[in-house]
Amino acid sequence: MQLSRDVVDHVAMLARLGLTEEERERMREQLSSILEHVGLIQELDTEAIPPTAQVIALQNVWREDEVRPSLPVEEVLKNAPDAEDNMFKVNAVLEQS
Amino acid sequence: MSEDLTRLTVTEARARLDRREVSAVELLQAHLERIRQVEPQIHAFITVTEEIAQTQAEEADQRIARGDAAPLTGIPVALKDVLCTVDAPTTAGSRILEGFRSPYDATVVRKLRQQGAVFVGKANTDEFAMGSSTENSAYGPTRNPWDLDRVPGGSSGGSAAAVAASEAMVSLGSDTGGSIRQPAGFCGVVGLKPTYGRVSRYGLVAFASSLDQIGPFGRTVEDVAIVLEAIAGHDAYDSTSVDTPVPDYRAALTGDIRGLRVGVATEYQVPGMDPEVERVVDEAIAELQRLGAEIVPVSLPHTKYALATYYIIAPSEASANLARYDGVKYGLNLPGETLLESYLQTRGRGFGPEVKRRIMLGTYALSAGYYDAYYVKAQKVRTLIKRDFDQAFERVDVIAAPTSPTVAFRFGERTADPIQMYLSDVFTIPANMAGLPGIAVPCGFAQGLPVSLQFMGRPFDEATLLRVAHAYEQATPWHRAVPPLVEALTARAPSGEAE
Numbered sequence: 181m182q183l184s185r186d187v188v189d190h191v192a193m194l195a196r197l198g199l200t201e202e203e204r205e206r207m208r209e210q211l212s213s214i215l216e217h218v219g220l221i222q223e224l225d226t227e228a229i230p231p232t233a234q235v236i237a238l239q240n241v242w243r244e245d246e247v248r249p250s251l252p253v254e255e256v257l258k259n260a261p262d263a264e265d266n267m268f269k270v271n272a273v274l275e276q277s
Numbered sequence: 278m279s280e281d282l283t284r285l286t287v288t289e290a291r292a293r294l295d296r297r298e299v300s301a302v303e304l305l306q307a308h309l310e311r312i313r314q315v316e317p318q319i320h321a322f323i324t325v326t327e328e329i330a331q332t333q334a335e336e337a338d339q340r341i342a343r344g345d346a347a348p349l350t351g352i353p354v355a356l357k358d359v360l361c362t363v364d365a366p367t368t369a370g371s372r373i374l375e376g377f378r379s380p381y382d383a384t385v386v387r388k389l390r391q392q393g394a395v396f397v398g399k400a401n402t403d404e405f406a407m408g409s410s411t412e413n414s415a416y417g418p419t420r421n422p423w424d425l426d427r428v429p430g431g432s433s434g435g436s437a438a439a440v441a442a443s444e445a446m447v448s449l450g451s452d453t454g455g456s457i458r459q460p461a462g463f464c465g466v467v468g469l470k471p472t473y474g475r476v477s478r479y480g481l482v483a484f485a486s487s488l489d490q491i492g493p494f495g496r497t498v499e500d501v502a503i504v505l506e507a508i509a510g511h512d513a514y515d516s517t518s519v520d521t522p523v524p525d526y527r528a529a530l531t532g533d534i535r536g537l538r539v540g541v542a543t544e545y546q547v548p549g550m551d552p553e554v555e556r557v558v559d560e561a562i563a564e565l566q567r568l569g570a571e572i573v574p575v576s577l578p579h580t581k582y583a584l585a586t587y588y589i590i591a592p593s594e595a596s597a598n599l600a601r602y603d604g605v606k607y608g609l610n611l612p613g614e615t616l617l618e619s620y621l622q623t624r625g626r627g628f629g630p631e632v633k634r635r636i637m638l639g640t641y642a643l644s645a646g647y648y649d650a651y652y653v654k655a656q657k658v659r660t661l662i663k664r665d666f667d668q669a670f671e672r673v674d675v676i677a678a679p680t681s682p683t684v685a686f687r688f689g690e691r692t693a694d695p696i697q698m699y700l701s702d703v704f705t706i707p708a709n710m711a712g713l714p715g716i717a718v719p720c721g722f723a724q725g726l727p728v729s730l731q732f733m734g735r736p737f738d739e740a741t742l743l744r745v746a747h748a749y750e751q752a753t754p755w756h757r758a759v760p761p762l763v764e765a766l767t768a769r770a771p772s773g774e775a776e
Contacts, residue, residue, distance in 0.1 A: 187641075195596060195640040196603070197633055207637055210695055214638060217696055218585040218651070221658045228694075231656030232663060234487040234517070235712030236474045236736070240515045246694030255380040259607035268605050271616045 181219065183212045282307035283443035284759070285532030287352055287500040290446060292342055294351050301337035302610055305330055305395055308353040312397065312444045316767055318425055321439035322398040323416045326365045333395040340393050348503050349718045350393030357436045358399035359406055360491070361480040362386055365396075369482040370404040370414040370432075373607045373627030380571035381481025384515065385449060385491050385508040391506055397445050401435030404629045405599065406431050406456055406484045411700045412692055413631045421463060422760035423726055425638045427619035427685040427751065430460030430701075435496070437464040439640060440494045441764055447495045447504050451481055453488045454587050455681075455705025462680035462729025465719045467501045467746065468494045470705075472736045473712035474519035476505075485594035486517075488587075488709045497756055498747040502526035505739060521737055529740035530747040535569030537745060539732075540673030544580035547703055550682045558679045561720035561730045561749065565677065568748055575669040575676065579661045583707040586662065588699060589642050589655035590710075595632075596639030604629065609750035634695065659660030663711040670735050675745055678704050680717040680729035708733045718746040719755035727758075 188208045194201050199207065253266050262269040285293070293299040312325055321350045322630040330353070337351035338637055356362065359369045361379035368374045379383060382390065389396075403413035411434035414580050419434045421427040422442040429438040433450025440448050446488040450457040453472035454461035461468025468491045483489065493504035506527070511520040541562060546555070566572050604610035604623030611626060613619035628636070642651035681701055691698040708715040720730035730749070750756050759767070 184435035191637055191641045193557060194644060195460060195636050196600075196620040196624050197628070198345055198621030199633070200625075203430075203630075203633070207634065208285060211641065214588060214634075214695060215641075218588050218655075219655055220585045221582050221589075222650075223660070224579075224582065224658060226657035226661070229657040229660050232659040233656060234473070235663060236517070236519060238517060245328060251380050258380070259377055259605060261607075264470060270605055271619065273614070273616050 181216050183208050183214055183215070279312050283311045284767065285446070287349070287446055287495065287503050290352060291348065294296060295346055297341070301334040301341065301395060304351060305334040305353055307399070308397055308444060308446070311442070311766070312488040315422070315442050315762065316511060318420060318440050318762070319422055319438050320419050320442070320719070321366055321400055321435040321444055322355070322572060323370065323401050323435070323441065324365055325398040326396050329364050330395050330397050333393070337393045337395060347392040349389060349507055352394050353397045353446050354389060355398055355400045355439040355448035356386065356396060356437055357402050357404055357448070357450045359451055359482040360386055360449060361482070362396070362399070362495055365399055367399070367482065368416065369406070370402040370416060371628065372415045372609060373602045373623070373631070376519030377607045379480070381480060382513045384477035386480060388508050394695055395415050400439050400448060402633050403432035403434070406432040406451055406453060406483065407631050407635055409455070409459060409698050410691065411435065412688065413629055415629055418688065421685050422762055423465060424685065427726070428463065428689050430463030430685060434460045436494050437466055437468065440464070440466045441760055447493055449491055449504070450494055451486050451489055451491050452709065454709050455702040456466055456730070457492045457494065458680050458715055459702060459707045461717040462727065463685040465755070466729030467498050467716065467737070467756070468492065468716050469501050469505060469716045469742070470708065470714060471505060471509065471739055472714045474517055475714070475737060475739065476508050477510070477515040477518045479512055479514035483598040485591040486598060486721070488591060489694070498743055498750050499530055500526060501716070502530060502743045508559045519737070524533060524740050526740055526743055529744045531744060532589050532744050532748050532751055534565065534748045537570045537675070538573050538673040539565055539570045539745070540573050540575035540669050540676040542575050542577045542580065542669070542678065544577050545624060545678045545704060547682060549671060549700060551723060554679060554683060554728050557721040557723055558730055562677055562753060565745070565749060568752055570745070575673055575773060577665040577669060577707070579658065579665050580707060582658050583662055583675065584699060584703055585709055586655045586658045586710060587706045587775045588638070589651050589669070590659065592635040593642045593652050596636045596643065599632070599636055605663040606624070631695070641765070660712050662707055666711045666713060674734070674741055676733045678731045678733070680731040684723050684726035684728060694726070704731060712736060713744055716742045716746045718750055720749070720753070721755055733772050734767050
């Protein structure tokens with residue numbers, strides 16, 4: 181199975197990966213080859229088989245909705261490339277009206 | 278020169294420490310000296326944490342003097358660099374986490390600290406634990422102590438090599454598709470992947486959350502049992518950790534496997550299998566029979582689909598988990614004109630080729646139009662793989678298999694073709710798909726390099742895995758083999774179990 185360049189470009193954008201021209205072409209070839217390999221599972225009839233998301237029987241875990249200490253804000257923001265007033269700072273996302 | 282303290286097992290070191298024949302500081306110094314000797318060649322560590330270790334060793338000595346030592350008090354431990362630590366960088370082998378300092382400890386790290394363990398360093402790993410050779414580490418590869426031209430396996434290659442080269446007495450790694458067992462096998466040490474849910478994943482840099490487990494490396498099964506007992510158990514910070522009592526794993530090491538039913542699956546003979554590895558593993562299974570185990574043929578018919586299923590599910594989960602690396606909250610940030618431009622730059626240049634490949638693969642498998650054909654289909658096949666094991670474990674207590682189809686391969690041998698690299702995990706992936714525990718134990722040599730026998734067990738039955746691995750180990754000489762590089766540095770023959 182051969183992926184088209186359009187699909188590679190689309191997926192790279194969904195994944196927010198800025199790829200060079202060379203990377204896109206290599207990615208197209210390698211992903212095509214991997215997808216061909218994993219396509220092996222298509223030969224199995226799984227019509228009546230339920231999917232397994234994870235393997236252990238788990239129940240939702242509840243706790244009282246009470247205030248508890250969290251990580252100190254200054255500790256967490258210490259890692260931020262840019263921060264201001266207890267917030268992560270980024271470029272403007274919304275256009276000014 | 279006195280005896281080589283770096284060759285002691287945890288059990289031996291514990292006895293010496295508690296009798297005050299050796300101090301934790303002396304034990305640490307011996308390991309730091311070994312690190313200085315071999316690290317230029319091995320490169321098992323991304324960060325050596327000498328100062329932290331020195332403080333911990335001094336505290337351990339005080340604790341031992343007070344007479345309240347825990348099993349790992351004063352024991353030098355290496356931590357795979359995907360485990361968050363407040364006092365040292367956590368890189369996950371990636372440029373994108375450059376400069377990151379975790380505001381909290383992983384639960385396993387906290388548990389080892391409470392025991393008074395001594396952290397010698399953060400061990401090298403393939404970037405975000407994605408790889409089978411450490412060649413994907415942004416910090417350069419680790420070399421195999423048995424042959425410096427060969428990979429140590431991966432992704433926990435640093436953790437395996439550090440223990441094999443006596444840079445640490447034991448270590449922690451993580452295993453998503455074989456990343457503990459495969460490098461343990463390549464480096465000739467013991468490695469255990471616990472049952473999914475046995476050990477808290479809190480503070481483990483996430484790769485594929487339904488598959489990841491943290492587990493120990495050691496030079497003996499007993500050492501691995503001691504570390505597993507220290508890190509296992511329920512954790513309120515990981516809702517997938519299971520509230521099942523942690524047994525006394527050392528009590529399971531009876532040496533007696535008479536009547537134990539060991540399954541051998543015909544499906545674990547694959548094309549590309551090294552005939553010499555196959556012969557060594559067959560001989561190991563014959564040894565189990567001599568020890569009184571009953572060898573029972575079992576069938577795991579969906580084995581050949583496990584690799585394909587894994588390479589849909591793991592990248593899908595990874596693509597979601599790695600969305601958090603956006604250059605906003607921590608790590609690398611490459612500025613752009615817009616926020617989107619900054620994301621594209623930061624992620625495009627911060628991640629290495631294999632990580633980008635898997636993010637792309639996972640994003641594709643989860644995207645509109647392909648989700649059912651790939652992701653849901655793979656989840657259904659996962660059910661079939663798990664059912665195979667459920668049925669087999671009605672008839673046997675453990676399943677024995679090779680850990681890997683070959684011995685450690687050479688650098689560069691598999692980097693050009695991702696699928697060739699993926700194939701080295703063909704025997705380890707099924708246990709992750711089914712959530713089962715697995716242990717790798719040295720079982721001989723092929724072409725002068727370690728070969729490894731794997732046991733897989735029922736969920737939460739690590740005790741039986743440890744029992745059979747220990748019985749095999751004690752009946753064979755393989756765990757006493759020392760890499761030539763280490764042998765040359767050792768003043769006299771290691772004390773081993775010479776009693």
